[in-house]
Amino acid sequence: MTVKKVVRILIGLLFVIFVIQNAEVVEVRFLFWGAEASRALVLCCVFALGLIAGWLPIRITKKKESAGKE
Secondary structure (H helix, E strand, O other), rough: HHHHHHHHHHHHHHHHHHHHHHHOOOEEEEEEEEEEHHHHHHHHHHHHOOOOOOOHHHHHHHHHHHHHHO
């Protein structure tokens, strides 16, 4: 196993432990909308949105660069 894989597995395990320890129900409010959900679900959704927000600009930039080379 490479060091990169070990680090990814370790970060994933730490994230899972963190989510399991924060499983109580919380209220989420946004503007005029409110809902109750488990904190673990909220954390997973925010984590996924963060991944997408970080990945999307890189993807768009790479597409623009490859289109400019042609």
